[in-house]
Amino acid sequence: RAWSGGIYDESRRGWLNPMTNNPAAQKAFKQNDWNHYRIEAIGDTIKTWVNDVPAAYLIDDKTAKGFICLQVHSIHKDQKAGTDIIWKNVRIITDSVSKYSRNSPLTPIITKNQLTIDEKKDGWKLLWDGKTTDGWRGAKLEEFPEKGWKIEDGVLSVLSSGGEESAAGGDIVTKELYGDFELKVDFKLTPGANSGIKYYVDTEINKGEGSSIGLEYQILDDNLHPDAKKGNHEGSRTVSSLYDLIQANVNKPIKPIGEWNTAYIISKDNHVEHWLNGTKVLEYERKSDAYRKLVSESKYAKWPNFGELDKGQILLQDHGDLVSFKNVKIRAINNTKE
Numbered sequence: 001r002a003w004s005g006g007i008y009d010e011s012r013r014g015w016l017n018p019m020t021n022n023p024a025a026q027k028a029f030k031q032n033d034w035n036h037y038r039i040e041a042i043g044d045t046i047k048t049w050v051n052d053v054p055a056a057y058l059i060d061d062k063t064a065k066g067f068i069c070l071q072v073h074s075i076h077k078d079q080k081a082g083t084d085i086i087w088k089n090v091r092i093i094t095d096s097v098s099k100y101s102r103n104s105p106l107t108p109i110i111t112k113n114q115l116t117i118d119e120k121k122d123g124w125k126l127l128w129d130g131k132t133t134d135g136w137r138g139a140k141l142e143e144f145p146e147k148g149w150k151i152e153d154g155v156l157s158v159l160s161s162g163g164e165e166s167a168a169g170g171d172i173v174t175k176e177l178y179g180d181f182e183l184k185v186d187f188k189l190t191p192g193a194n195s196g197i198k199y200y201v202d203t204e205i206n207k208g209e210g211s212s213i214g215l216e217y218q219i220l221d222d223n224l225h226p227d228a229k230k231g232n233h234e235g236s237r238t239v240s241s242l243y244d245l246i247q248a249n250v251n252k253p254i255k256p257i258g259e260w261n262t263a264y265i266i267s268k269d270n271h272v273e274h275w276l277n278g279t280k281v282l283e284y285e286r287k288s289d290a291y292r293k294l295v296s297e298s299k300y301a302k303w304p305n306f307g308e309l310d311k312g313q314i315l316l317q318d319h320g321d322l323v324s325f326k327n328v329k330i331r332a333i334n335n336t337k338e
Contacts, residue, residue, distance in 0.1 A: 001019075002019060002026035002027070002029065003015075003018050003019045003020075003026075004019070004025075004028075004029040004035070004050055004055070005019065005025055005028070005029070005037065005048045005049070005050040005053075005055025005056055006018045006019045006048075006055065006056055007046060007048065007056045007058050009062070009116075011278070012062075012278060013062075013111075013116050013118065013119070014116060014117070014118035014119075015116065015117045015118055016058055016060060016109065016111060016116055016117075017046075017056040017057070017058045017109050018117060019055065019056075020117075022054075022055065022056075022106070024053055024054075025050055025053050025054065025055040025056075027053075028050040028051045028053035028055070029050055029051070030051065034088075035050060035051055036049075036050075036051050036052070037049070037050060038052075038102075040097070040100075040101055040102070042097050042098060042101055044059055044060060044061040045057075045058070045059050045108070046058045046059075046060065047101075047102070047104050047106075049102075054104045054105060054106050056106070056109075057104045057106040057107070057108045057109065058108065058109050058111070059108045059109070059110045059111065059112070060110075060111040060112075061112070061260070062111070062260075064259075068092065070087055070090075111327075112130065112154050112326060112327065113126065113128070113129065113130025113131075113154050113326060113327055113328075114126075114130075115329065119329065119331075122331060123331050123332070124182075124329050124330065124331045125329065125330060125331070126328070126329055127174065127183070127314065127328040127329055127330045128156060128325070128326075128328040130154040130326065131151065131154070132151075133151070135174060135175055135176065136172050136173065136174060136175065137172065137173060137175055138169070138170050138171070138172055138173075139170055139171035139172065139173045139201070139203050139211075139212040139313075139315060140170055140171075140203065140212070141170070144172065145168075145169035145170055145172065146169075147168060147169050148161065148168035148169015148170065148318055149169045149172065149318075154326055155324050155325070155326050156316075156324065156325045156326065156328075157322060157323065157324040157325070158195060158316065158317070158318045158319075158321075158322070158323050158324075159322060160190075160320065160321055160322040161318075161320045162320055164320040168318060168320065169318055170318050171198075171211055171212050171315050171316065171317050171318050172315065172316050172318075173201055173203060173212065173313040173314065173315045173316075174313050174314045174315075175313075176313075177311040177312060177313060178199070178311060178312065178313070178314060178330065178332060179310055179311045179332070179333075180267055180268045180269065180332070180333035180334070181199075181265075181266070181267055181330055181331060181332055181333055182264070182265070182266045182330065182331040182333065183197070183199065183263075183264070183265045183266075183314065183329070183330050183331075184262065184263070184264050184327065184328070184329045184330075185197055185262070185263045185316075185325055185327070185328050185329075186260050186261065186262050186263075186325065186326045186327040186328075187219055187260070187261055187262075187263060187323060187324065187325050188258065188259065188260050188261070188323070188324040188325075189219065189220075189221050189257050189258070189261075189323055190221075190257065190258070190321065190322040190323065191221060191224055191257055192221050192224040192225050192321065193219075193220070193221050193225070193257075193319075193321035193322060193323050194219070194220050194221070194225050194227060194319040194320075194321050194323075195219040195220075195316070195317045195318075195319050195321060195323035196211075196216040196217060196218050196219050196243060196315075196316075196317040196319070197216070197217040197219065197263055197265070197314070197315070197316060197317070198211075198212065198214035198215060198216045198217070198314070198315035198317065199214055199215050199217070199265060199267065199312065199314055199315070200214050200215050200267075200286075200307055200308075200309045200311075200312035201213065201214030201312045201313040201314070201315045202214065202309055202312055202313075203313060205303060211317055211318075211319070212315055213300075213303055213306070214307065214312060214313070214315055215242065215243075215272075215286075215307045216242070216243035216244075216317070217240060217241075217242070217243075217263055217265055217274055218237055218238065218239055218240060218241045218242075218243045218248075219239060219263075219317075219323060220237065220238060220239045221239075221257055222238045222239050222254070223257075231243075231244050231247075232244045232245060232294070232297055232298040232299070233245075233246070233247060234247070235247035235248075235250070239252070239254055239276070240252055240254070240263065240274050240275075240276040240281045240282070241274075241281075241282065242272075242274065242282060242284065244298045244299050244300065245284075245291075245294045245295065245298055245300075246282050246284055246294065247282070248274060248276070248281035248282050249279075249280075249281040249282065252276050252277075252279060252281045253276060253277045253278070253279050254276065254277070255277065260326075261276065261277055262276070262277050262278070262327075263275070263276060264276075264278075266333075267286070267333075268333050270285055270286040270287050270288070271283065271284075271285055271286075272284055272285075272286055286307060286308065287308050291307075295307065314330070
């Protein structure tokens with residue numbers, strides 16, 4: 001394959017910058033000899049060289065800082081055990097790095113609001129294109145709201161209106177309905193903010209005041225917003241919880257306010273999981289007796305068959321606080337039940 005010098009996002013998004021379209025870099029690696037690698041990570045830009053040949057050029061703001069790692073990789077059963085990988089002359093510069101930066105003739109791969117090579121192979125699609133309102137409308141409107149939402153620099157933000165629920169632009173929903181699915185959304189909170197990602201939404205329910213009705217992946221500043229201490233069960237309104245029904249794991253890996261977090265929801269054959277920043281924080285069986293008991297004890301008890309649609313809309317909530325979204329992606333799953 002000759003992808004040495006490419007950029008792979010371990011245990012998260014897979015290949016971000018393979019060497020498929022860079023034959024010069026594919027030929028640069030010297031088998032059974034010493035190879036010189038150079039990696040620049042400055043701001044959101046990563047560049048690599050293999051033996052001074054430009055290999056990868058990536059613009060990606062997923063992770064701002066982290067450790068340097070030399071990897072021990074698994075050995076496949078058809079490979080010889082005892083294979084050696086040896087390093088030497090490992091050096092780093094962390095101060096005034098811009099003055100050491102090299103130009104790269106490569107065209108950068110930009111990950112923001114784009115599908116990765118593996119996502120394309122697996123059937124993912126962008127639910128928001130990063131530029132327009134295509135595919136979305138107001139939950140109680142025929143078109144996208146004229147106020148209350150802003151698109152700027154590849155970020156979709158619901159604007160602050162004093163914390164009142166659906167009082168400005170209102171919630172927005174997908175025009176398409178989804179049954180079984182996987183959903184990824186990057187979100188960023190401001191201090192004290194409240195919002196949510198809802199699924200299996202039916203906009204025909206609750207056409208009056210307030211938010212549209214559906215199962216909700218809660219988005220909240222747990223430290224400053226009073227909702228964190230409310231709910232059918234204590235903690236069931238905290239970030240990444242199933243709102244008012246099931247509390248997320250208290251050891252969830254939430255990033256500080258003002259930084260981007262990644263929500264992931266998977267619903268397949270009525271089994272639903274909420275994940276936060278790569279960690280599963282809760283799971284439940286939709287339509288089960290245990291689920292229906294939780295609903296009967298919650299604020300949703302007045303809505304018949306709450307959360308039990310076979311298909312529904314995806315919703316981003318206007319709760320009157322400034323909250324931002326990007327990298328909104330979905331993969332429809334073929335239902336396997338008879």
